[in-house]
Amino acid sequence: MKDEPQAMTANASGAGTTPAIRRPGLVTTPLSQPFWDLANDGKFAIQNCVDCGHRQHYPRNICINCWSEKLTWMAAGGTGTVWTFTVVEKPGHPAWAPETPYVIALVELDEGPRAMTRIVDCSPAEVAVGMAVTLQPTWDEQLEQTLLNFAPAASE
Ligand SMILES: [Zn+2]
Numbered sequence: 140m141k142d143e144p145q146a147m148t149a150n151a152s153g154a155g156t157t158p159a160i161r162r163p164g165l166v167t168t169p170l171s172q173p174f175w176d177l178a179n180d181g182k183f184a185i186q187n188c189v190d191c192g193h194r195q196h197y198p199r200n201i202c203i204n205c206w207s208e209k210l211t212w213m214a215a216g217g218t219g220t221v222w223t224f225t226v227v228e229k230p231g232h233p234a235w236a237p238e239t240p241y242v243i244a245l246v247e248l249d250e251g252p253r254a255m256t257r258i259v260d261c262s263p264a265e266v267a268v269g270m271a272v273t274l275q276p277t278w279d280e281q282l283e284q285t286l287l288n289f290a291p292a293a294s295e
Pocket of ligand 1: 188189190191192193202203204205206207
């Protein structure tokens with residue numbers, strides 16, 4: 140048994156349960172808001188530099204390649220490879236304890252940028268550096284936000 144609190148309480152309607160400990164909410168800024176809005180449409184948005192063509196994630200005010208301020212949003216194709224990963228056994232916040240063990244990874248998108256994400260729909264033991272993954276948008280009821288997880292790409 141785990142030591143972390145996992146108490147559940149019935150919700151007001153009695154139709155289900157909600158975790159007693161809620162996940163910390165997102166902190167968005169005017170700069171990051173477009174990313175989260177597009178995530179709710181199931182899209183992984185990255186920034187594209189109009190001047191040099193560099194693509195980047197996470198959102199920034201300037202291009203990290205040429206310092207241009209002319210950045211536009213584009214939807215990445217949703218495919219990439221695991222660049223590195225770790226298996227979380229003891230999360231930094233107790234609200235995530237019921238999810239353990241889970242995989243946090245840096246996924247290198249086919250467009251170039253690397254993004255921190257979760258690898259879902261497989262055992263942590265199956266995850267490997269270089270593994271092909273595809274976007275797996277997942278609605279999070281507590282956060283009221285689609286999270287941009289990734290899952291192993293379907294084998295051919
Ligand atoms: Zn640039």
